[in-house]
Amino acid sequence: MDGNGRWATRRGLPRAAGHSAGARAVRRIVEAAPGLGIGQLTLFAFSADNWKRPPDEVAALMRLFARYLRSETPRLVANGVRLEVVGRRDRLPALLGVAIDAAEQATAGNETLFLRLLVDYSGRAAIQAGLLLPDVDLLIRTGGEQRLSDFLLWECAYAELHFSDRYWPDFGPADLAAAIGEFRRRQRRFGGLPETAAG
Numbered sequence: 001m002d003g004n005g006r007w008a009t010r011r012g013l014p015r016a017a018g019h020s021a022g023a024r025a026v027r028r029i030v031e032a033a034p035g036l037g038i039g040q041l042t043l044f045a046f047s048a049d050n051w052k053r054p055p056d057e058v059a060a061l062m063r064l065f066a067r068y069l070r071s072e073t074p075r076l077v078a079n080g081v082r083l084e085v086v087g088r089r090d091r092l093p094a095l096l097g098v099a100i101d102a103a104e105q106a107t108a109g110n111e112t113l114f115l116r117l118l119v120d121y122s123g124r125a126a127i128q129a130g131l132l133l134p135d136v137d138l139l140i141r142t143g144g145e146q147r148l149s150d151f152l153l154w155e156c157a158y159a160e161l162h163f164s165d166r167y168w169p170d171f172g173p174a175d176l177a178a179a180i181g182e183f184r185r186r187q188r189r190f191g192g193l194p195e196t197a198a199g
């Protein structure tokens with residue numbers, strides 16, 4: 001979810017305003033996903049390296065995550081979304097930990113969409129600890145960046161990659177639909193041969 005900061009700077013707003021706009025984009029994408037045939041959605045919200053950012057930005061993000069979880073849980077429940085937060089918990093503010101536990105418990109029985117939020121997550125650390133998630137089919141990175149940045153390194157072994165120049169707050173359901181459409185047209189071979197050539 002890249003580009004919140006640049007989205008805000010372009011408008012003469014503080015970076016935190018970009019993150020708030022990013023949270024609104026999260027809601028739009030989460031609510032559009034099931035209609036596009038998505039059963040599992042993983043959002044990279046905060047990497048283990050994001051602690052390097054200025055303390056006030058980190059604090060604003062932690063507050064935003066907690067606020068999102070508290071205010072969004074009823075909508076997640078109504079929409080059949082099961083939420084799981086993946087990453088280290090021991091470095092998060094205690095109030096965020098409480099909000100995570102509450103949101104996970106409240107949504108545990110839901111089955112329409114499995115939403116994973118990666119918070120204080122490192123793909124390398126996850127591999128070392130053997131904490132692996134299901135394989136990724138499609139990786140979308142916004143904001144014009146074309147790198148993995150320690151995201152689900154193991155799980156992306158055969159992921160199809162989609163790079164969008166849009167800043168995350170501007171990334172909407174139509175962009176997601178376009179990315180899925182392109183994904184469906186790709187031929188995935190997993191190291192084998194195209195189906196026609198395999199006989």
Ligand code: FPP
Nearest residue numbers: 001002003004005006019022023026045068
């Ligand atoms: C990276 O781009 C983005 C982040 C580190 C934060 C992502 C957080 C959100 C989208 C907020 C809402 C999330 C949830 C789950 C409620 P950047 O903002 O550093 O972009 P830049 O490259 O333009 O500076």
